[in-house]
Amino acid sequence: MQNTHAAIDLPSLRKQKILLLLERDGKVTAAELVEHFAVSPDTIRRDLGELAAAGLLQRVHGGALPRPKDTGKDFFTRVGETDAVKRHLAQLAAERVEDGQIVMFDSGSTTLQIARSLPLSLRLTVVTASPMIAIALADHPDVKVILAGGQLNPATLSTHGHDTVRLIQSIKADLLFTGVCALHPQVGMTSLHFDEVAVKQALLDSASQVVAVTMADKLGAVEPFVVAPCSRIHSLITEWHAPDIAAYEQLGLEVLRVDV
Helix, strand or coil: CCCCCCCCCCHHHHHHHHHHHHHHHCCEEHHHHHHHHCCCHHHHHHHHHHHHHCCCCEEECCEEECCCCCCCCCHHHHHHCCCHHHHHHHHHHHCCCCCCCEEEECCCHHHHHHHHCCCCCCCEEEEECCHHHHHHCCCCCCEEEEECCCEEECCCCEEECHHHHHHHHCCCEEEEEECCCEEECCCEEEECCHHHHHHHHHHHHCEEEEEEECCHHHECCCCCEEEECHHHCCEEEEECCCCCHHHHHHCCCEEEEECC
């Protein structure tokens, strides 16, 4: 950022400009804003605090990020709204599964769609903390499903807790389809639910290859609880118009963009 603004900028105008910079850059730092607006650190801290209190951004150490995206929709609503794009992304992900593998499925409406896209002929061992995914694979004659028990989160319809994590840690899988609540190049993978974090981290630690499949609106977003850096993901499958793809590729991710 260049210092192009005088210190006499009105507070309301300055805050509007901060939001524009945040929309453009995907993040802002307090130090850059101090230089950009030629004001004191206390002034910028106050501006960011007021914008965060109004729900317009998310304060983080040293600056701010876009506010978390929360649709307020429950799991059954999200599943019912599965569209053609998500189905196509899921089908491409399902093609990566090879006969005889041990495959882990994180919870989520997209990973559920991937499970539903698997051919009936595959021989697999599937590990998941999602009862919905376990049920979706129940009619696959050669798929052994290991359902990690624990306390059920009614918001995500997945299990969590010590028993869930311990079972996942005891298995070494060939492939993981990880759920994506939000994925930001700098912040990494984040979740809206704190009790998901330990389960997601255990899944990441237990798989040789990690594939993330997500719609474009989850990219560049940030939720409150950090799971892992983007570098823990090997492949990202998303929509063609997804933003800032180069930032993920620079982190070493294989990115497949799909034009549906």
